[in-house]
Amino acid sequence: MTTDAPQNDLRKSLRKSPGKTGQSTTTAVAPATSSVDAEVVTSNQRVFVGLLGLLFAGACVLYTAFHVGVMNLYPLETWVYRLIHVSCGLALGFIFFSARAFPAPDGGQRPASWLEWILLLPAAVAIFTALVQIIWAIFTDGRVATGAPPEQMLMTFGYPILLGTVLAILASWVSPLGARDRLPPPDLLLAVAAITVGLYIISHAEFLRFRASVFPHGNDMYAAIAGILLILEMTRRLAGVALVVIVAIFIAYGFVGPWLPGVLEHRGYAPERFFAFIYTDNGILGPTTAVSSTYIILFITFAAFLQASRVGEYFVNFAFAAAGGARGGPAKVAVFSSGLMGMINGTSAGNVVSTGSLTIPLMKRVGYKPQTSASIEAAASSGGQILPPIMGAGAFIMAEITGIAYTDIVIAAIIPAALYFLSMYFMVDKEALKLDMHGLPREELPQFAAMARQAFLFIPIVILMGALFMGYSVIRAGTLAMAAAAVVSWLTPHRMGGKEIAYALEIAARMSLQLVAVCAAAGIIVGVIALTGVGVRFSSLLLALAGQSQIIALVFAMLVAIILGMGMPTTAAYAVAASVIAPGLIQMGINPLTAHFFIFYFAVMSAITPPVALAAYAGAAIARSDPMRTSLESFKIGLAAFVVPFMFFYSPPMLMQGAWYQNLHAFLSAGLGIFLFASAIQGWFFGQIHWTLRILVLGAALAMIGGGWQSDLIGLSVAAVIFAAQRFVLNPVKNQDQLKTRTS
Incomplete structure (x- = not known):
């Protein structure tokens, strides 16, 4: 899936305006940095206007407010809460994201094809039949209880919901691409199907807890x-x-296991048991959705x-004021801000x-x-996911899987x-x-003194960290930080009132949809x-291959985490790799914290590891550079994360597992x-160095x-010898001139 970045004109982004004295004064880079807070519209995202826009914006506000309210004020039963999270998230996803990318420029609304109508009409009949049936069963208490006849509701719910969903997905694939501000019937039907499935499982949760794994x-x-x-189709659209x-x-694999050799073999499962088991808290409603519905x-x-x-x-702006004028300033700004x-x-x-x-331009x-x-x-953007205290979503998933306290994970990171x-x-x-680069001209940068006077805008981050280390729960700390962001905005020209808070809740819902789908997948x-126990058997295989060598086992774990991460976002890659590899390690x-951190790091770095480096490809699209060369260079720049x-x-x-000293x-x-390490990779110690010295x-x-x-003494001695040789033996005059130039 491609993305459409906010477009910036570099000449305008750093424009200057004349001051009263005739001298140029900077506009504090505000036109450029405003794009950082602009919502990114992806190539297949709809943008509704008018009444339709208000209606769906309201739905997004309710979706986010529901989560914040349940987490802080009125807890719901776990299954019900997670099912609402997934079902409503899928429904919003089908409303806002098309099955294919919109053409540029927008081609306007187009009539439905005859093939779409052939698929659409029976899909609508089937999905609404299932919806009416489950609503009727809920109000009349005609649910399918444990021990109910096998044919109960099959003709009015079971068959229709599956048939309607399949036909609606096919119709969305063949549907002509219309305007971005229109909602086509196939995607509306898919949203209804997601709600219908959620209603069935919510209303039958008390039965499914006991019978899903058995009968x-x-x-x-x-x-x-x-x-x-529905989850897979939404994942395809968003990830x-x-x-x-x-x-x-x-x-x-759940069905072909009996015919597979060796460690992959299992006895096989009936379709009823297999699929019902997957849609319980052992699968879709398990730890990944638990994290996405709370912390994420x-x-x-x-x-x-x-x-x-x-x-x-x-x-x-603060990063530009602090480092924008230094040599290679925008790159250092990218490291900090990204x-x-x-x-x-x-x-x-x-x-x-x-x-x-x-930052790229x-x-x-x-x-x-x-x-x-x-x-x-x-x-830099990939590294943000290993940066405490929030660490993207990884720290929360790690805490959920391992049972290690979140604050301990943050400290270790x-x-x-x-x-x-x-x-x-x-x-x-x-x-x-x-x-021999220079930074941006100081007159084109925000004034550091002005930025420092607004340092109170860091208060939300400070409150978040302080609340976490004072022992508040993650949910309470995040809520306090959220409230602090609204409060400190009143000390700026951009005060958050009711309209701005509603806007924040609206965009939060849209920003979360990808992770909702990915975590469910x-x-x-x-x-x-x-269900199959392949994780335990894979761990046994890992032990057998590695023998008693922990380092060989870690190399295997690294390769598996990177390979999984090439095909999925970090949260999903880590969750899967941790389930398969961590038990063996x-x-x-190997200490559980070390094992999980090890897997998590390589799952994160898969985003910049060729041949499938999703973050590098996104950057290449903006820079208009070759994607493969960009991925190779991003791998080189992030090489420390592999060490x-x-x-x-x-x-x-290194994980704070020792005394303070x-x-x-x-x-x-x-x-x-x-x-x-960076000196060796870049070939520059205190001046350029030959490849033989780079090896040393x-x-x-x-x-x-x-x-x-x-080992420290050996390393320091070698570095000192190379510095002395470079400074005084190899080219003393040139290096002294270079040092003077750099210092000045």
Whole structure:
């Protein structure tokens, strides 16, 4: 799926306006950074206007307000809450996102084809028949109770809901693309089908808890199949076909297992039991949806409040004021601002599109190549998901799966995240040194003093972190931070009143739809793994292949996490990889926190790992660079993230698992190692270095990263010798001149 970034004219984005004295005064980069807080409209997204726009905007507001209200004021039964989350999320998804990308320019409304009508009419009859039947059963208490006759409601609900869903999906595929502000009948029917499936499972939840795994009714199976088809179609529209294919393979595995060899073999399952089991809290309604219906939507709403209050714009302005004038300034701004925004919104490619539409053109302006500009943005946006305290959605899923306290996970993430962003800073700085780059002119940048006077706009982040470490629940801390964003906006020209709060709730719903679908799709895979037991058997296979070598097992885990992550977003990749791999690693004696962090890091970095690097491809589209070259360069820039997980495996203090002085030593020595690592990769130590010296510097870096006192001494000694040789032996005059130039 492609995205349409907010369009910026670089000449206008940094325009100056004449002051009273005739001197040029800056407009604080506001025209450019305003795009950071602009909603990104994807290529297949509808934009409603008029009465239809108000109606669906109201539906979005209700969807988000429902979640915030339930989490804070009126808790609902778990199944009911998660089913409403998934069903209404799917319905909104079909309303707002078309089956295909809209043409540019908009071709206007087009009449339905004869094939669409052939599919559409029976689909409408079948879906509304099922809807009326389930509503009637609820009001008359004619539900399909445990032990009910096999034929009860099959002709009026089971068969119709499945047939209608299939026909409506086919009709949406063949439907002529109309205008963006129109809702075609096939997608309206799919929205109704999603609500119908949700109503059936909600009304039968008390029965399904007991019978889904043993003797489900036929209606349970047909409702579950229809629901799975809706989830997969919405996932295809919002996340691409790769995750759909992976889910389809896992579903097929549930039936072909008896004929597979070795570790993949299982006894097979009846369709009724298989599909009914998948649509329970063992699968779709399990840990992935638990996270998406609480933490993910809460912090997406927090991000929407930052967007509506224009605080996100301030973050980027602050970064430009602090670093925009330094050498390679826009790249350093991208590292800071994209990491901060990626921490909150939790989607690598989406963050590249929003912040990259500003930072990539500016990086190109100061001299970075297009592919380098895109790769820096991609690596920074992906790194935001390992940056505490929010870490995208990963920390919440990890806490849900492992039972480790969220605050413990956040604390453990501090040093690895700091090392990753230090590495990125050194990489872009040394690239700027090699190419003799300069920053943006100071007169085109916001004044740091003015930005510093608005530092109170960081209060929502400070309150969030403070509340978490004071022991408040994640939900309470996120809600307080959300309220703080609205309050601090009253100290700016962009005050949040009722209209702005409603807008924040509206865009939060639309921003969350992709993750709702992706987490539900990942839940299907988790359900298949739980039902078939393939995760335990795969862990046994991992143990057998690795023997007693933990490092070999970790290499296997790295490869599996990266391969899974190439086809799905981070949250789904981590959830699946953790279900399959983590038990084996823990069984080998690896600490659970280390094992899960290890898998999570590589799931995140799959977004910049070729050949399928979704974040790098999004950046390449903005920079108009070659996608494969961009992915290769983003891999190089983010290479530290492929080293850091092995660092904290060998050195527990890297995850704050030691005394304070051990943690401090681990950070300082690894930080110097990261500097040497970036020097070796970029070929610039204190001046350009030959490839033979680069190898020695790389060896010194790996010694420093090791974390022991002896290895630190070796690394420091080698680095000192190379510095002395470079400074005083190889080319003393040239290097002294370079050092003077850099200092001045």
